[in-house]
Amino acid sequence: MNKPSVAVYKLSSCAGCQLEIVNLEPILFDLLGAVDIHYFVMAKRDNKPGPYDIGLVEGAVTCGEEIARLKQARKECRILVAFGTCACFGGIPSIKNWKPQRVVESIVYEDLSAIHSTTAYGIDNYVPVEAYLKGCPVSKDELVEFIKSILLGVRPYLRPHSVCVECKLHENVCLAVTKGEPCMGPVTTAGCGALCPSHQKPCEGCRGPANDPNPESLAETFKEYGLHKRDIVLKFRKFAGMNPEFAKGADAV
Numbered sequence: 001m002n003k004p005s006v007a008v009y010k011l012s013s014c015a016g017c018q019l020e021i022v023n024l025e026p027i028l029f030d031l032l033g034a035v036d037i038h039y040f041v042m043a044k045r046d047n048k049p050g051p052y053d054i055g056l057v058e059g060a061v062t063c064g065e066e067i068a069r070l071k072q073a074r075k076e077c078r079i080l081v082a083f084g085t086c087a088c089f090g091g092i093p094s095i096k097n098w099k100p101q102r103v104v105e106s107i108v109y110e111d112l113s114a115i116h117s118t119t120a121y122g123i124d125n126y127v128p129v130e131a132y133l134k135g136c137p138v139s140k141d142e143l144v145e146f147i148k149s150i151l152l153g154v155r156p157y158l159r160p161h162s163v164c165v166e167c168k169l170h171e172n173v174c175l176a177v178t179k180g181e182p183c184m185g186p187v188t189t190a191g192c193g194a195l196c197p198s199h200q201k202p203c204e205g206c207r208g209p210a211n212d213p214n215p216e217s218l219a220e221t222f223k224e225y226g227l228h229k230r231d232i233v234l235k236f237r238k239f240a241g242m243n244p245e246f247a248k249g250a251d252a253v
Contacts, residue, residue, distance in 0.1 A: 004053040004150060007039035009073050011059030011066045012093050012120065013053050016137040017084035018042045018058050023081075024140055031144075050076030054150060056083040056133075060093040060120040067118075067126055074127040079150070082122060085136040089208045092136070093120040098237060099181035121242060131152050131156070136239060138204040139191050159190040160211040163203050164175055166194035175202050184235060187213035187249065208240040215249030222253075229253045 008018055015083050022043055024031060038048040055077030061067055074080055085091040096104040097119050123129060133142055142158060149156035157167075163185035167174065175181040175197055184205030185197060196203050209215070215236065222232045236249035 003034060003035045003036045004037045005048075005051075006036070007050065007052040007055045007073070008042070009039075009055060009056065009057045009069070009076060010042065011087070011123070012062040012090070013059030013072065013084065013086045015042060015058070017086075017135075020137045020140050020143065021056075025146070027144065033149065034186070035147065039084075052077050053079065056084045057081065057087050057123050060086040060090045061118075061126060062120045063117050064092040065116075070123055070126055080123075080127065081132045081146070082124060082132045084138045084253060085134055085206055085208060085239050087123050088132045088134050089122045089246075090120045090242045091239055092120075094240075094242050095237065096120060097242065132158070134189055134207040135192060139193075141193075142191050161190050162186055162213070163188045163190050163192065163197070165185045165193050165235055166190045166192070167197050170194050170198055172197050176198070176221075182222050182225055182227055182231075182235060184218070187215050187218050187245070204238060205235065205246070206239045209243055209245035213245055215245055216252040219249045219252035 010018060010020065017176050036122040037044065038052055039050070041047060055073050057070065057073060057080065061070060079100070082088045086093060090097070101117065102112065105112050105117060109115055131146065133146060135142070146156045167185060170193070172194060176183040181202045183197065183202035185194070185203035187209055188205045189210045192207060219232055222235065233250045234253045236246045240246045243252060
């Protein structure tokens with residue numbers, strides 16, 4: 001039986017999600033025994049051309065060249081996965097969308113003649129996507145769960161509920177209720193193990209919206225906590241501001 005072939009693509013990103021693959025040290029050899037990684041420029045020299053069974057696309061789409069590369073990846077892959085929050089929602093690169101494009105470019109570059117950047121989007125703005133692995137970076141546990149599910153031919157269990165559920169399961173004291181800290185946990189997809197709240201840090205919303213969130217209500221709560229309107233807007237735009245659900249939170253103020 002042939003092992004599934006995997007390709008890992010990079011668009012505009014920090015490469016942190018790709019690094020999580022390499023960071024699977026305890027099971028990396030087991031993983032390599034179960035799948036064939038044919039294309040992974042960050043981690044190997046010998047990269048084979050497609051087609052591939054699974055394509056993991058990291059990063060937001062921020063220029064025409066990346067649109068073309070993404071569409072080619074869609075042709076090459078049977079299953080295309082938005083790999084990390086940038087690929088799912090635009091992520092940190094999408095923060096630039098709220099300023100004029102040339103203003104953003106002039107902050108970074110002296111010579112703008114060779115710059116052809118565009119509004120930052122997740123990859124499903126341009127191509128169909130079969131699965132979303134959220135997080136900044138992705139959860140290694142969810143990545144392993146996804147690969148196991150593909151090998152077994154079953155639907156992966158990717159948590160739809162909010163980070164608050166995971167906080168309860170970890171018996172964390174609620175930072176919002178007890179300290180009035182502006183936590184995005186009530187509207188953010190679980191799957192990280194409530195990592196930030198478990199270390200006494202409020203959730204930043206890096207995994208994007210949970211199923212059936214109520215961002216307008218959370219925005220009102222933030223106002224009650226004394227947050228300035230601009231700070232509330234930035235909370236909802238930091239990782240997934242282009243998503244319609246988080247846009248509701250930003251628009252509510």
